[in-house]
Amino acid sequence: xRLTERKMQRxxxxxxxxxxxxxxxxxxxxxTMELISSELLMTKGSLYYYFKNKSDLMYQCHxxxxxxxxxxxxxxxxxxxxxxxxxxxMVCLHIDxxxxxxxxxxxxxxxxxxxxQEQLEPVLKLRKTYETIFDQTIEKGIKAGDFQSDDYKVxxxxxxxxMNWIQQWYSPEGQLTKQELKDLYFDYIMKxxxxxx
Amino acid sequence: xRLTERKMQRxxxxxxxxxxxxxxxxxxxxxTMELISSELLMTKGSLYYYFKNKSDLMYQCHxxxxxxxxxxxxxxxxxxxxxxxxxxxMVCLHIDxxxxxxxxxxxxxxxxxxxxQEQLEPVLKLRKTYETIFDQTIEKGIKAGDFQSDDYKVxxxxxxxxMNWIQQWYSPEGQLTKQELKDLYFDYIMKxxxxxx
DNA sequence: TTTAATTTTTAAACTTTGTTCAAAAAAAGG
DNA sequence: CCTTTTTTTGAACAAAGTTTAAAAATTAAA
Numbered sequence: 001x002r003l004t005e006r007k008m009q010r011x012x013x014x015x016x017x018x019x020x021x022x023x024x025x026x027x028x029x030x031x032t033m034e035l036i037s038s039e040l041l042m043t044k045g046s047l048y049y050y051f052k053n054k055s056d057l058m059y060q061c062h063x064x065x066x067x068x069x070x071x072x073x074x075x076x077x078x079x080x081x082x083x084x085x086x087x088x089x090m091v092c093l094h095i096d097x098x099x100x101x102x103x104x105x106x107x108x109x110x111x112x113x114x115x116x117q118e119q120l121e122p123v124l125k126l127r128k129t130y131e132t133i134f135d136q137t138i139e140k141g142i143k144a145g146d147f148q149s150d151d152y153k154v155x156x157x158x159x160x161x162x163m164n165w166i167q168q169w170y171s172p173e174g175q176l177t178k179q180e181l182k183d184l185y186f187d188y189i190m191k192x193x194x195x196x197x
Numbered sequence: 198x199r200l201t202e203r204k205m206q207r208x209x210x211x212x213x214x215x216x217x218x219x220x221x222x223x224x225x226x227x228x229t230m231e232l233i234s235s236e237l238l239m240t241k242g243s244l245y246y247y248f249k250n251k252s253d254l255m256y257q258c259h260x261x262x263x264x265x266x267x268x269x270x271x272x273x274x275x276x277x278x279x280x281x282x283x284x285x286x287m288v289c290l291h292i293d294x295x296x297x298x299x300x301x302x303x304x305x306x307x308x309x310x311x312x313x314q315e316q317l318e319p320v321l322k323l324r325k326t327y328e329t330i331f332d333q334t335i336e337k338g339i340k341a342g343d344f345q346s347d348d349y350k351v352x353x354x355x356x357x358x359x360m361n362w363i364q365q366w367y368s369p370e371g372q373l374t375k376q377e378l379k380d381l382y383f384d385y386i387m388k389x390x391x392x393x394x
Numbered sequence: 395t396t397t398a399a400t401t402t403t404t405a406a407a408c409t410t411t412g413t414t415c416a417a418a419a420a421a422a423g424g
Numbered sequence: 425c426c427t428t429t430t431t432t433t434g435a436a437c438a439a440a441g442t443t444t445a446a447a448a449a450t451t452a453a454a
Contacts, residue, residue: 004422004429004430008430027310028310029310029311030310032410032411032412033411033412033413034410034411034412042431042432042433043432043433043434044411044412044413045413045414045415045432045433045434045435046431046432046433048412048413048414049430049431049432053412053413054411054412054413113224113225113226113227114226151381154373154378154381155385157362157363157366158359158381158382158385159359160362161358161359161360161361161362161363161365162355162356162358162359162362163358164358164362164365165354165357165358165359165361165362166354166358168358168361169354176351181351184348184351184355185351185355188352188355188389191388191389191391192385192388192389194388201400201401201451205401229439229440229441230440230441230442231439231440231441239402239403239404240403240404240405241440241441241442242403242404242405242406242442242443242444243402243403243404245441245442245443246401246402246403250441250442251440251441251442
C-alpha cells in the first residue's frame with residue numbers, strides 16, 4: 001500500500017525530468033503534452049493521471065528547479081564564509097541558473113495569469129524564500145560592515161533583476177565568458193552595496 | 198488607388214490600438230483573436246486580412262510601443278541637457294514604459310521562439326536602436342567626465358535588466374511610489390556609472 | 395445610374411493542443 | 425485463479441489559431 005505511493009512519486013519525478021529537458025530543448029510553448037508523453041513512451045492522456053493539467057506540470061517543473069536552487073544556496077551559506085565571499089558565490093550560482101535553466105528558473109511572462117491561484121501561492125512563497133536568502137546575506141554584511149545600504153531590499157530587487165535579465169541576452173557564443181560576466185556583475189553589485197574593494 | 202492604401206493603414210492602426218489595449222487588460226494569452234475582433238465588431242477571420250497571423254499582430258504591437266518609446270527618448274535628447282540629467286529623464290521614461298506598458302514593451306518570454314525570423318530581425322534591430330540611445334548618452338557622459346566606466350556596455354545591460362525586471366514585481370498599490378522607485382534606481386545607476394553625487 | 399471589377403467581411407471548415415472519460419489492459423492481493 | 429485496484433489507452437471534445445470559398449460592400453467605369 002505504501003509502495004504504490006512511492007512508485008507514483010518516482011513516476012512523477014521521471015515525468016518532471018523529461019518535461020524539464022524538453023522545455024530546455026524546445027522552449028516553453030514547444031513543450032506539448034504530446035511531445036513530453038511520447039518521449040516517455042506513453043500517450044498524452046496518461047500524463048493527466050500524474051498531473052492535473054499542463055499548468056500544474058509546468059508549475060512543478062518551476063518548483064523543482066527553484067527548490068534545487070534554494071538547496072544549493074543553503075550549501076553556500078553552510079560554508080560560513082564572510083558575507084562578501086558568500087554573496088559572490090550566490091551571485092555566481094544565480095547566474096549559472098539563469099543561464100543554464102533559464103526556461104524553468106524564471107517563468108516570468110505573466111505568471112499571475114498563467115498559474116492558477118493554488119499554484120501561484122506556493123510559487124510566490126518559494127520566490128520569497130529565495131529572495132530572503134539574499135536579504136539575509138546582505139543584512140548580515142551590513143551589520144558586519146562589509147556592505148552599506150539604506151533600502152537594501154530595493155537594492156536586492158535591482159540586483160536580482162539585473163541578473164535575471166541575463167537570460168534574455170547572454171549567449172555562450174558571445175564575447176563574454178560566463179566567468180567574466182559573473183565578475184563584472186559582482187563588481188557592479190558591490191558598487192551598489194557600497195562594498196569595499 | 199493611393200487612398201485604399203491609406204485606409205488599409207488606418208484600419209491596421211485601429212486594430213493595433215485595440216489589440217494593445219486588450220493585451221493590457223487581459224494579458225498576452227488572454228488576448229485571443231476572437232476577443233480582439235469582437236471588440237472591433239468584426240469576426241476573427243477578418244483580422245487575417247490585415248495581419249498575417251497572431252504572431253504578426255503581436256509583433257506589430259510590440260513594434261508600435263517600442264517605436265513610440267524611441268521617439269520619446271529622442272525628445273529627451275533634443276532638450277540638450279547635461280548627460281546626467283539626460284540619463285535621469287531616460288531612466289524615468291523607461292521605468293514608466295516598463296510599468297505602464299509592461300505587456301507590450303518587453304515581450305520577453307522566448308522571443309526567439311515566438312517571433313518568426315522575418316519578425317525577429319526588425320525587433321532585434323529596434324531594440325538595438327533603443328539600447329544605442331542609452332549607450333550614446335553614457336558614452337558622452339564618460340567623455341564629459343560625468344560618468345566613468347570601463348565596459349560600459351555591460352553596465353548598460355546590467356542597468357536595463359534591473360529596470361526591465363521592475364514589471365515583474367512593481368505594483369502601484371505597494372509601499373513604493375513610482376517617483377521613489379525612479380529616484381532609488383537612478384541612485385544605484387549612478388553608483389554603477391561612478392557618477393558624482 | 396447601371397454594371398463590372400475590386401476590396402472587405404463573413405461563416406464554415408480545418409488544425410493543433412490541451413483535456414476528459416469510459417473502457418481496456420496491467421498489476422497487485424488474496 | 426479470480427477479484428480488486430491501478431494504470432494506460434484511444435476516442436471524443438473544447439478552445440484557439442488559421443484557411444478559404446463565397447457573399448457583401450465598395451469603388452470604378454461605361
